[in-house]
Amino acid sequence: MYLIIPSSKKTYLILTLExxxxxxxxxxxxxxxxxxxxxxxxxxxxFNLETFEQVHENEYLTKDDLExxxxxxxxxxxxxxxxxxxxxKGNNR
Numbered sequence: 001m002y003l004i005i006p007s008s009k010k011t012y013l014i015l016t017l018e019x020x021x022x023x024x025x026x027x028x029x030x031x032x033x034x035x036x037x038x039x040x041x042x043x044x045x046x047f048n049l050e051t052f053e054q055v056h057e058n059e060y061l062t063k064d065d066l067e068x069x070x071x072x073x074x075x076x077x078x079x080x081x082x083x084x085x086x087x088x089k090g091n092n093r
Contacts, residue, residue, distance in 0.1 A: 037079035
């Protein structure tokens, strides 16, 4: 079964769903995976905020802090990309 979704640029995304799989179920599965990536990002950044005063003498961010923020944002975006690609490959059999 194919599902065709018009996008804003007049192109179309075609997904192959497994026999009997509802679109709602498929999107809920992807949403669950993406929410996990966001939760991981939130947990890591909250940890950095909670321990900020333990590793800083003042309230100013350092180069290391910016590198850590960059690293956590990259991990989250990479997780998003990986989960979306895995989802699309799994549905395009």
